[in-house]
Amino acid sequence: MLFALACAAPLCAGPTSEGPAPVGRLLLGSGDYLEGTWRDSPAGGAVRWESPLAAGAYEFPWPAVESLTFPSPESGAEPTGALRFELVGGDLLYGDLLDVSPESFTVQSAAAPDAPLKIRRESVCRITPRQAGSNVIYSGPGHPSQWKSPAIDDWRLMHGALATDASGASIGQDVGLSDPVRIELELAWQETPSFVLELGDSPTARAIAEQQRDQRLKGIINRAQQEEVDSESVAFALETVGDRLVVMRDLQDAADLAVVGPVQPGPGRLNCVVYLDLAKGRFIAVTPSEEPMAELTVAGQIDATRHGGIRLTNRGGDIRLERLRVSAWDGKPPTPLRGEGPRVVRVGAEPAAAELVGYDAATKTLRFTEIAGGSDEEKDKVKSGDENDEEPTAPPAGDPFTVTLDQLAVVVLRPDASSPRPPVSVDLHSGERLGGAPGQVARGRLKLACPWSETPVQTPIEAIRSVHTLEQPPYEPRGLTGPSVGLETDASNTKGELTGGPASRGKSCLVWRPRDSQNALPLRSSVRGTLVLREPRPKVSRVQSQPPRAARRKVQGFFGAIAGVFGVAPAVGPAADAEPAAPRDEPRPAAPTLPPHIVYLRGGDKLPCTVESIDQQGVHLRSPYAETDFVPHTHVKAIELVTRGVDGRITDDRRQELLTLPRMQEGNAPTHLLVSTKGDYLRCRLLGLSDEAATVEVRLEEVQLERSRIARAIWLDPPPKNDAPADPDAAPPKPAAPPGDSLRVQLLRTDGVRLSFVLEAFESTVDEPVGPLVGVSDVLGKCRALLSEVDAIRLGADPEQSPAPRSYHEWVMIPAKQPREDPDAPDDGASGGSPLVGQPAPPVTLPWLDDALAGGEPFAPDRFHGQVLVLDFWASWCGPCMQAMPVVDRVCAEYEAQGVQLVAVNLQEEADEIGAALERLGLRPRVALDRDGVAAQRYRVTGIPQTVIINRAGDVTHVLVGGGGALEQRLRDALDEALDDALAEPTGPPAAP
Numbered sequence: 001m002l003f004a005l006a007c008a009a010p011l012c013a014g015p016t017s018e019g020p021a022p023v024g025r026l027l028l029g030s031g032d033y034l035e036g037t038w039r040d041s042p043a044g045g046a047v048r049w050e051s052p053l054a055a056g057a058y059e060f061p062w063p064a065v066e067s068l069t070f071p072s073p074e075s076g077a078e079p080t081g082a083l084r085f086e087l088v089g090g091d092l093l094y095g096d097l098l099d100v101s102p103e104s105f106t107v108q109s110a111a112a113p114d115a116p117l118k119i120r121r122e123s124v125c126r127i128t129p130r131q132a133g134s135n136v137i138y139s140g141p142g143h144p145s146q147w148k149s150p151a152i153d154d155w156r157l158m159h160g161a162l163a164t165d166a167s168g169a170s171i172g173q174d175v176g177l178s179d180p181v182r183i184e185l186e187l188a189w190q191e192t193p194s195f196v197l198e199l200g201d202s203p204t205a206r207a208i209a210e211q212q213r214d215q216r217l218k219g220i221i222n223r224a225q226q227e228e229v230d231s232e233s234v235a236f237a238l239e240t241v242g243d244r245l246v247v248m249r250d251l252q253d254a255a256d257l258a259v260v261g262p263v264q265p266g267p268g269r270l271n272c273v274v275y276l277d278l279a280k281g282r283f284i285a286v287t288p289s290e291e292p293m294a295e296l297t298v299a300g301q302i303d304a305t306r307h308g309g310i311r312l313t314n315r316g317g318d319i320r321l322e323r324l325r326v327s328a329w330d331g332k333p334p335t336p337l338r339g340e341g342p343r344v345v346r347v348g349a350e351p352a353a354a355e356l357v358g359y360d361a362a363t364k365t366l367r368f369t370e371i372a373g374g375s376d377e378e379k380d381k382v383k384s385g386d387e388n389d390e391e392p393t394a395p396p397a398g399d400p401f402t403v404t405l406d407q408l409a410v411v412v413l414r415p416d417a418s419s420p421r422p423p424v425s426v427d428l429h430s431g432e433r434l435g436g437a438p439g440q441v442a443r444g445r446l447k448l449a450c451p452w453s454e455t456p457v458q459t460p461i462e463a464i465r466s467v468h469t470l471e472q473p474p475y476e477p478r479g480l481t482g483p484s485v486g487l488e489t490d491a492s493n494t495k496g497e498l499t500g501g502p503a504s505r506g507k508s509c510l511v512w513r514p515r516d517s518q519n520a521l522p523l524r525s526s527v528r529g530t531l532v533l534r535e536p537r538p539k540v541s542r543v544q545s546q547p548p549r550a551a552r553r554k555v556q557g558f559f560g561a562i563a564g565v566f567g568v569a570p571a572v573g574p575a576a577d578a579e580p581a582a583p584r585d586e587p588r589p590a591a592p593t594l595p596p597h598i599v600y601l602r603g604g605d606k607l608p609c610t611v612e613s614i615d616q617q618g619v620h621l622r623s624p625y626a627e628t629d630f631v632p633h634t635h636v637k638a639i640e641l642v643t644r645g646v647d648g649r650i651t652d653d654r655r656q657e658l659l660t661l662p663r664m665q666e667g668n669a670p671t672h673l674l675v676s677t678k679g680d681y682l683r684c685r686l687l688g689l690s691d692e693a694a695t696v697e698v699r700l701e702e703v704q705l706e707r708s709r710i711a712r713a714i715w716l717d718p719p720p721k722n723d724a725p726a727d728p729d730a731a732p733p734k735p736a737a738p739p740g741d742s743l744r745v746q747l748l749r750t751d752g753v754r755l756s757f758v759l760e761a762f763e764s765t766v767d768e769p770v771g772p773l774v775g776v777s778d779v780l781g782k783c784r785a786l787l788s789e790v791d792a793i794r795l796g797a798d799p800e801q802s803p804a805p806r807s808y809h810e811w812v813m814i815p816a817k818q819p820r821e822d823p824d825a826p827d828d829g830a831s832g833g834s835p836l837v838g839q840p841a842p843p844v845t846l847p848w849l850d851d852a853l854a855g856g857e858p859f860a861p862d863r864f865h866g867q868v869l870v871l872d873f874w875a876s877w878c879g880p881c882m883q884a885m886p887v888v889d890r891v892c893a894e895y896e897a898q899g900v901q902l903v904a905v906n907l908q909e910e911a912d913e914i915g916a917a918l919e920r921l922g923l924r925p926r927v928a929l930d931r932d933g934v935a936a937q938r939y940r941v942t943g944i945p946q947t948v949i950i951n952r953a954g955d956v957t958h959v960l961v962g963g964g965g966a967l968e969q970r971l972r973d974a975l976d977e978a979l980d981d982a983l984a985e986p987t988g989p990p991a992a993p
Contacts, residue, residue, distance in 0.1 A: 021444065022462050024070035025491070027143065027157065028060065028516045029475065035491035038068065038461050044440035044447070046518065053492060053529065054521035055507045062423070062438055063475035064516040066157060068467040069143060072429050079130060079430040080110045082364075082405060085119065086126040087452050088419040090186075090323065092433045093119070094130055100359040100366075104454060111432050112457045114445070122416040123452030125288075127356075129408055131330065136431030137176040138326040142466065147173045158320065160425055160468030161188070165318035172201055172311035175324065177235075180331050183274040184288075186323035192265045193240050194316040200235025200278045201309035235307055236276065236283045236296070240315075245270065247283055251300035260285055260294040275329055278307055290334045327431070344368055345409040354401070356411055364405045372398030419451050426459065427466045434459065435470070477516050487512060489529030498531060498787075500762035500771060508743040509762045510795075525743045528796040533787065534750075594753075595623060599631065600638040600807050601779060605746075606754045611639055614689035614713075625755055627782035633715065635779045638808040642711040647679040653843075658683055660932045661719055661813045662908050668700065669719075669813060675712040686713055717812040746794040747773065747785050752807070757783040834940065834959035841869075841950045842938035846905070849914055849927035859903060859928040861950060867899045868978045869950040872925075873941050875907045876917035881945040884963035888947060889923050891971050898979055899952070903928050907936055907944070947971065951978045 021037040026049050036051035047065055050057040081095035085107065095109030098116055105119045140146075141162040144155040154169035155162055162171065177183075177200050187197070236249050240263055248257035260272075272293055275284040281299035286292055312321055343351045344366075358367035422435035426448060434457060436450035445458040482497045496514040501522055503509040508527070513520030594608040599621060601607065609623035618632040619639065650658075658681055661669050672686040674696065684696040684703075694705045746756040757775035773790070777783050836842075841861045848859060861869060872888050874881035885904065892902035904925040906914050914927060930936055939948055940959075947960040958974035960967070 022070045024068055025143075026060065026068050027066040028064055028494075028514075029066045029469075030064070030477070030495070030516055032494040032514060032516065033492060034058075034494060034514070035489075038441065040443065041441045044438070048441070051492060053487070053489065053523055053527050054512060055524050056519075056521040058514060058517040058521060059519050060514075060516055061475065061518065062469065063473055064477060065467075065469055067143070067160065067469065068464075070465055072465060079136075079432065081108070082130060083107075084128045084130045085124060086128075087119070088123050088125060088415050089422065089435050089451070090425075090433060091435050091450070091452065092431070093117075094430065094432055097127075097359050098361055100356060102357075109432075110430065111428055111434060111459055111463065113460065114458050115455075117457065118454035120452050120454065121413065123419065124413050125415045126413070127408075127411040129405060136325065136327045137181065138324070139427060139431055139433075139465070140175075140324045141321045144171070147171045160466075160470065161320040161322040162312075163318070163320040164314050167314065167316050170311060170313040172198075172309050174309045175326050176308050177276060177278060177310065177326065178305050178308040180275075180277040180279075180329040182327050182329040183276060184323060184325040184327075185270070185272055185274060186321075187270040188268070188320045188322055189318055190267050191317040193263060193268065193319060194314070195240055195319045196311075196313045196315065197238040198235055198309075198311040198313075199238070199274065199276055199283075200307040201311040202235075202307045235278060235302075236298075247285065247294055247296050249281070249283070249296065249298035249300075251298060251302075254298050254300055256296060256298045258283075258294040258296040273334075275334060277329070277331065278302060284333060286334050325431070341371065341412075342414050343412050344403060345411075346403055346407050347409050349409075351412075354398075356413065357400075366403045366405070366408065366411070367400060368403065369400050370398030421471050422451060423469065423471050424448075425468050425470055426464060427468075428459070428463050429465045430463070438467075478518065480515060483533065484515070486532035486535075487514075487529060488532060489527075492529070498533075503761070508759060510743070510759070523743070523795070527743065529794075531793040531795065532791075533793070534791045596641075596643070597621075598640040598643060598753075599636060600640075601631070601635050602637045603635070603756065603779065604754060605756050605777075605779075606752055606807065607780065608753055611641060611689070613691070614686065614694075616687070623780075625783055625785050626777065626780035627784075628780050631779060636715055638712060638714045638811075640712050641707070642677055646675065646677055646711040649679070650681070654681075656814075656937070657932055657934045659716075659812065659814050660934055660937070661815050662932050669716075671716055672696070673714040673716055673811065674705070674710055675714070676709055677711045679711075683716075689713075714808050714811050719813045719815040743795060745773070745775065747790045748792040748794060749789070750791050755780075755783060755785060762787075834956075836940060836948070836956040836959055839956055841948075841954050841956055844935045844938055846928040846930055846935055849906070849911060849929055859926075862954060864901055864950070865954055866952050867901050868895075868952060868975065870900060870902045870975075871939070871948040871950070872902065872904045873907060873930075873936060873939065873944050873946040873948070874904060875909060875944060876913050877909075878944050880963040882917065882921065884945045884947075884967055885923060885925075886921060887963075887968050888945075888971065889925055891968060891975070895975050895979075900975060900979075902926070905930050905935055907941070908933055949974050949978050951981055957981065 021039070023035060023037055025033055025035055026047065027033045034049060034051045034053070036049045039048040039050050039057045041048040041059070046059045046061050047068070048057040048059055079094040083095060083097055085093040085095065085105075087093060093107065093109055093111060095107040095111070095117070097105060098108055099106040102121070104121055105124060107117045107119055109117055111117075141160075143157055144152055144162060147155070147162070149155060149169070149171040151166070151169065152171070154166035155164045155171050157163075164171075183199070185197075187193075187195075189195075236247055238245065238247050238260065240246075243263050243265075245260040245263050246257050247260055249255065271288060273286050273288060273290070275286070276282070279302065281297050281302075283294075283296040283298075284292075285294045310324070312319065341353060342355050344354045344356070345351045352368075353371040354368040355371060356366060357369050359365070360367070423437045424435070426434040426436070426446070428434070434448055434450055436448040436453075436457065439447035439449060439456060441447070441461070444461050446461060446464065447456045447458050450457050480497045482499065484495050485498045486493070486495050494514040496512055496517070497520075499511045499513075499520065500509055501511040503522075503525075506525055507522040508525050510523045510531075511520050512523050595610045597609055597611045599607045599609055599611065599619060607621075607623055607626065609621040609626075611619060611621050612629075613620045618630055618634075619636055620630050622629060658673060668685075670683040670685055672684055674682040674684060674686070674694070676682070682696070682698070684698045687695040687697055687702065689695075689707060691707065693707055694710055696703050696705060743759045744756065745759045746754055748754055755777075757777040757780070759773060759775040761774045763771040763774065772784050772786050773793075774782075774784050843861065844859075846859045857863070861871075870888065870892050872885065874885060876882070889902065892900050902925055904927045906927055907930050911929075914929075918924065918927070928935075935941075939946070943961050945961075945963055947958075948956060949958040949960075951957050957978045960970055960974065
């Protein structure tokens with residue numbers, strides 16, 4: 001043991017005005033917690049806790065309770081009463097003294113406003129005046145969630161104390177140490193301790209110091225700057241050093257330390273009061289009876305306003321922060337109370353040995369009798385009995401005298417330190433602490449049997465800041481009759497059991513009993529949260545091999561290629577050897593066999609089913625989970641006909657190509673994207689689907705595809721209108737609001753299956769806890785699912801707003817950028833402002849206007865590696881383009897012998913339009929077709945004509961926008977520079993087109 005037990009106490013501020021019951025948090029010994037209000041419990045023995053989750057109040061036995069906490073009122077709370085009573089066991093009370101008798105003190109206190117308290121005389125340690133402005137700034141330690149820690153899970157709340165046995169665990173909080181303060185501190189440990197308690201910590205300075213240490217290591221700042229920041233991040237530190245506890249302060253210009261006391265091996269406790277003034281560099285540590293322990297003064301240039309925090313670090317063993325109470329200090333040093341026994345100290349006078357014998361409430365005068373004669377040792381013997389263990393005797397009577405309250409500094413009495421530890425400790429917003437045995441709660445008052453009070457203390461619930469259990473009998477929770485189910489909300493997290501019951505006004509058919517509760521209650525229809533029936537399995541990383549794709553025979557023509565992908569090769573079904581690229585969760589052993597197909601609804605649901613057919617109206621299907629056999633197109637986002645063995649991986653560039661809507665297709669945009677069993681994509685309009693084939697429209701022609709070759713169909717959303725940006729994360733239209741007494745739920749499985757409906761019944765009992773959930777969906781009609789098939793249930797009005805991503809929601813068409821003609825482009829070259837210059841040419845693959853002219857292979861910039869490539873972006877409707885093309889064609893022809901190649905890239909026009917324009921110009925360049933506008937996007941074409949020069953190494957050297965009389969000279973200068981660039985020499989053999 002290090003120091004004696006304290007006679008001090010607890011908490012923050014808040015008035016005790018009448019009003020609605022405050023909302024707080026109930027923490028159970030199991031670690032579960034619920035937000036709610038504390039309700040009357042006439043029988044006592046349990047906490048009746050009304051949670052907003054359930055219709056009624058749960059009953060939790062006191063042995064199952066860890067703590068109850070309530071937020072402080074916004075207006076704060078100044079303690080009331082003229083005196084401060086320090087009681088045995090660390091209890092603290094403020095109030096007005098009414099009477100003094102040989103047995104007790106009569107006190108009127110706001111902690112028990114209904115009647116004066118009779119406080120047993122042997123339970124009072126000290127009486128001091130309550131100083132104005134010395135109200136409590138902070139009292140705790142409170143719950144770990146109120147603190148900041150790099151690893152908050154290393155800390156736990158244990159009987160009202162913050163505790164850890166993790167080496168290196170650190171926790172901190174701003175507790176208002178910037179101004180002069182008085183700190184009541186209590187630490188305890190089971191093993192030889194090794195800890196650091198920093199008083200005046202600054203999280204901001206700490207973060208800056210760590211950042212600047214890194215900067216100094218990298219040479220960004222010098223050491224002088226680093227040390228200045230470090231000095232500001234260190235305040236007074238109580239630290240174990242070997243077998244001693246010391247206090248130290250290490251500043252840039254000054255440092256010192258003082259020994260506080262020895263540290264004995266094994267269990268121990270530090271119980272002290274610290275007077276701290278960071279601005280003046282003063283630290284004074286005393287015992288609870290104000291006897292000196294250590295004093296240290298280390299002044300420095302410190303901005304105290306930045307250092308209001310405390311930080312406790314456990315370097316080894318274990319540590320518990322049992323009490324931390326911060327109150328204002330007037331800066332006057334504490335007066336040591338030398339000697340033992342009853343005494344009184346007047347303001348500015350020495351202590352006098354005296355017994356308090358009476359009080360005149362009218363004149364506010366205390367009456368004392370001096371303890372006459374004898375030395376301090378004799379007085380101690382009189383107080384405690386002689387060495388033969390005789391009973392203590394009363395002190396010899398001396399002269400009487402009086403002290404008015406305005407003259408009083410402190411009264412010390414003779415407390416009985418053998419008081420047992422109470423079952424619970426109650427902290428009030430005013431800073432008072434009451435320890436005792438909890439009884440009934442009636443009319444919003446907690447009846448507390450305090451060992452120091454002759455009658456139960458009835459404290460208003462609204463005055464309570466926290467209740468912590470200290471000593472409780474062993475608790476055996478009532479067992480669960482069904483599977484353990486977790487209930488998680490923003491403010492509650494519990495485990496328990498779920499059964500069914502009749503729904504009624506404001507009550508759902510889901511009946512919930514937390515595992516520590518003595519009763520079960522129906523969940524409210526307005527509840528929001530998640531019921532977790534099974535914890536998700538940890539994902540196991542598996543390396544999956546992909547079999548090589550079989551070589552495809554070449555089929556001539558566009559529609560022949562479609563047939564080769566979707567209708568020629570043998571069917572590949574769900575039993576294909578290839579595994580999906582992204583591993584899915586393995587099905588649970590008890591999971592049912594799901595239907596072979598999946599329909600994804602726009603609202604976020606994912607329904608296992610059998611897709612029978614698709615027509616112009618929608619999708620016809622069968623599902624064991626839904627009564628309907630039809631879903632309109634407006635509610636469908638995708639279907640999966642083959643759920644395994646499909647490699648649907650796609651690059652971002654390919655996705656952009658598929659989603660870009662060419663200008664020429666704006667009047668007849670594709671509505672679907674088909675994915676083959678080989679992972680190929682086809683953009684089309686899906687007209688119908690039967691058992692054998694799918695009918696699609698591609699480029700205004702109908703094509704029949706084998707159904708067995710189709711793995712997925714995605715419904716493409718049209719581009720947004722009025723040039724509004726596409727928002728793939730936009731939520732779908734909300735479903736119709738359920739009736740006021742109905743609960744909308746969303747059933748979830750770890751494999752992604754989701755089903756939403758308004759819950760009507762849960763046909764489950766304690767004997768059959770896995771009965772079906774029954775309800776009605778806006779889209780699917782009557783729905784039904786067994787609880788054994790569900791992993792989680794989201795509760796609330798809008799389950800479509802699930803945090804899980806909505807599958808395929810990002811497939812929204814994007815209109816191709818419309819290039820504009822820019823005849824007024826500057827004549828001094830436009831290369832400098834283009835982000836393309838100096839970068840590798842963006843890859844793109846485009847068809848040729850004339851395959852025979854270009855050798856039959858598609859256009860790609862990398863095929864011109866080793867040559868200078870000129871890309872001329874144009875359109876027949878662009879007047880400046882028609883003027884510039886002959887100039888570009890003529891100049892490039894002059895440079896052809898030097899390795900310059902010209903490709904004219906047409907933007908989104910039909911072949912007949914292109915041919916007619918070239919015929920008018922009398923030109924025959926190689927023309928690549930940017931039908932989808934993808935090339936224009938990648939080459940940042942915002943105005944045409946645009947000419948891009950790519951050197952032999954494949955890097956863009958110049959981007960010329962516009963035409964005009966200066967175009968020819970600008971182009972020649974650009975080509976000369978590209979040809980003369982020694983760094984642009986090819987690194988490999990050229991690949992001729």
